[in-house]
Amino acid sequence: MxxxxxxxxxxxxxxxxxxxxxxxxxxxxxxQLPGETKAASKTIVNPNKTYTYTQMGKDITTLKKAYPDLVQVKTIGASEYGRKIYAVGLGKGSTNVFINGSHHAREWLTTSLNMYMIEKYAAAYKGNKKISGYNAKSLLNSSTIWFVPMVNPDGVTLQQQGLKAFPKSTHKAIIKMNNGSKNFKRWKANAKGIDLNRQYKADWGKIKNSPKSPSYKNYKGKAPESAKEVKAVVKFVNQINPEMTVAYHSSGRILYWNYKQSKTNYNRDHVYAKKIGKMTGYSLVYPGKNPSGGGFSDWFISTKKRPSFTPEIGKPAGETNLPVSQFSQIWKENQGVGLYVAQESIKLKDARDKKSAATLKKDSAAKLKTAKKLEKYYYTDIKSTSNLKITDAHQKLYNTVTKDIKALQSKVNKLPSKHTKSIKADITAMKTYTSRSLTFMNAVKYGSTLQTADKAVVKMINDGIVSSKLPDSHKKLNQTITQMQKKVTPLYGKGARTLFTQKYVTPAKRTAEDTKYDVERYNLLVLIEGQVKENKFTDAQKNLNKLPALEKKSIDLKKKNLSKYPTYMKWENNFKVKIAELQKEVTDALTKEEEAAKKAEDQKRMEQEKEKAAKELKEQQAKENEKAKQQVREKQKANQLNNEKNRSSFDQQKPAQPNSKPNSPHNGGTPRQIVNN
Incomplete structure (x- = not known):
């Protein structure tokens, strides 16, 4: 039991x-791994295995498809061996943050961290979740985190795959750079033997302990930014102008955050560094006597005067890559870093934008005062028609204000609208002054064009030019008057509009009115010439008869302004010569037409009389023939009556013979002879 x-x-x-x-x-x-949402979906990035350049490329494509409205991808350059260097943008905001990994070949677990961060932040955005207390959606709507997950694709590939991934012709040189070894697990440099994190322009010339030739580590190159990979990164950073940057390295669980900052910037960056140190548990590295220089963060801090951090992830691993078994802990330590940096970058940019806006406001206010000075050139000092001109001072000031507007607008476009309302109001006011000024100058310029068109018409009259140029010029004058009126309408100030009309429009209209009958006469002249060519002389004469009345109207107008048309009779005389020639031709033609018509009429009358006589003769003959026929008919009728009478008398005198038949052609007898008495 x-x-x-x-x-x-x-x-x-x-x-x-x-x-x-x-x-x-x-x-x-x-x-799940720390930071993942409970509503787990299939993970794209797998950080628990050796993460290759090829796998990274595939995952970037998949992430872009999974989050098309949130993820953008760019190729920012190529490595020394032609591998593409990718940049992945995550977010929709205007504040840029830059995070990178794998400057050093054996530190490729930083690429896994970059890629995993992209995916988890994107998933948190889509699910409206928080990571380490940071709202991914809110932060990524206000910022864009740019990742270059693998700065050194050649070096990573060499460290992971060895010589087989490179042309055979390069093997000997690569082995030499590795001190004769074919084991590349310790490799840090790019595949050309240049340490990319010793390539930046930050006291590059003072870097110590650099090999004299390409090596698996620490060789700084022949010149700063000579490696293609570094050139691509520098160019891209200058393009996106990030507020903060994070350059991930391994190993040691420490944080580099300073490089010869000013005291103000040092204190500022120290606050951020302590926060990141607290999040990650990494120890902060404080300035030493001889900073090494040449690193990405060194360059960014010294050049941009903005914060940059270099976390060394993972426990010390010696001269090789970190084991993937450390990734879970590394992610737990760093999962909030990107969002924290984004949050602080937004604040930094907003503070800087606000400060920039305040400075810009002072500038715009001063420039607005300058712009207001334009007013005197198009309004305040416009007292008479003699003021309607473009002075050098006016043009110079207008050009200055136009440039000021362009410069202010360019700066305003880079700032959030919440900080620029009053600046935009100043720009709008400046544009009003330049617009009014430009309208004035355009009116003056077009006024000169109208005066030229006016003079052209007057000159033709005074020079006696009778040609098609007159109606063409007159038409152009009227068109120019119409356009000038359109230039006058938007002018600022009733006084200015009145003066422009007085100086330009009214005289031109007077000229158009004075010469309209000349144009009408010339057009009639052309019409008459055409009618003469077509032998329409009667129509031509009718139009010739219209000319005297038009001539009188034209001359009356000219006499009212003889100072303007002192030699207008040249045109009149030349016109009369042309008309006289036409009149003679028309008169002669009409005379011939009348004679021909009279002759034709006489001929027609004679033919009609002849036809009438013939008709009367024919009718007389017909009557006579009818009369003769009637007489014959009457005579025949009389003879018939006599014959019948004689026969009747004969029959009465002859005795009857019953058995005998009268001789007739029918009984074989001989017909009787009838004697007509």
Whole structure:
């Protein structure tokens, strides 16, 4: 019994232990990596294996497809061996942050961290989740985090795959750079033997302990920014102008954050560094006596005067890559870093924008005062028609204000609208002054054009030029008057509009009115010439008859302004010569037409009389013939009556003979001869 009891008790204990193990296994399956949302979807980036350049490229494509409205991808350059260097943008905001990894080949777990960060932040954005207390959606709507996950794709590939990934012709040189070894696990440099984190322009010339030739580590190159990979990064950073940067390295769980800053910037960056140190548990590295220089963060801090951080992730691993087994802890330590940096970058940019806006406001206010000086050139000093001109001072001031507007607008476009309302109001006011000024200058210029068109018409009259140029010039004058009126309408100030009309429009209209009958006469002249060519002389004469009245109207107008048309009679005389020639031709033609018509009429009358006589003769002959026929008919009728009478008398005198038949052609007898008395 005791043994049975012990057995049962043992089995019960084992059963509980088994249940506990099962529960722990279930929980381990449910628990995700730190920072992941509970609504787990299939993970794109797998950081728990050797993460290659090829895999990174595939994952970038997949992430872009999974989050098309949030993720953007750029190729910012190529490595020394032609591998593309990718930049992945995450977010929709105007504040830029820059995070990179794998400056050093053996530190490729930083690429895994970059890529995993992209995916988890994107998923948190889509699910409206927080990571380490930071709202991904809110922050990424106000910022864009740019990642270059693998700065050194050649070096990473060499460290992971060895010589097989490179042309055979390069193997000897690569082995030499590795001190004769074919084991590349310690490799830091790019595949040309240049340490990319010793390539930046930050006391590059003072870098110590650099090999004299390409090597697997520490060789700074022949000149700063000579490596293609570094050139691409520098160019890209200058393009996006980030507020803060993070350059991930390994290993040691320490944080570099300073490089010869000013005291103000040092104190500022120290606050950020302490926060990141607290988040990650990494120890802050404080300035030493001889900073090495040449690193990305060194360059960014010294050149841009903005914060940059270099976290060395993972426990010390020596001269090789970190084991992937450390990734879970590394992610837990760093999951909030990108969002924290984005948050502080937004604040930094907003503070700087606000300060910039305040400075710009002072500038815009001063420039607005300058712009207001334009007013005197198009309004205040416009008292008479003699003021309607473009002075050198006016043009110079207008050009200055126009440039000022362009410069202010360019600066305003870079600032958030919440800080620029009053600046935009100043720019709008400046544009009003330049617009009014330009309208004035355009009116003056077009006024000169109208005066030229006016003079052209007057000159033709005074020079006696009778040609198609007159109606063409007159038409152009009227068109120019219409356009000038359109230039006058938007002018600022009723006084200015009145003066422009007085100086330009009214005289031109007077000229158009004075010469309209000349144009009408010339057009009639052309019409008459055409009618003469077509032998329409009657129509031509009708139009010739219209000319005297038009001539009188034209001359009356000229006489009212003889100072303007002192030699207008030249045109009149030349016109009369042309008309006289036409009149003679028309008169001669009409005379010939009348004579021909009279002759034709006489001929027609003679033919009609002849036809009438012939008709009368024919009718007379017809009457006579009818009369003769009537007489014949009457005579025949009389003869018939006499014959019948004679026959009747004869029959009465002859005795009857019953048995005999009268001779006739029908009974063979001889016909009787009838004697007509």
């Amino acid at each position: 005791v043994n049975d009891y012990k057995t049962r008790k043992g089995w019960g204990y084992l059963k509980k232990i088994s249940q506990l193990i099962v529960m722990m296994l279930v929980l381990s399956l449910l628990i």
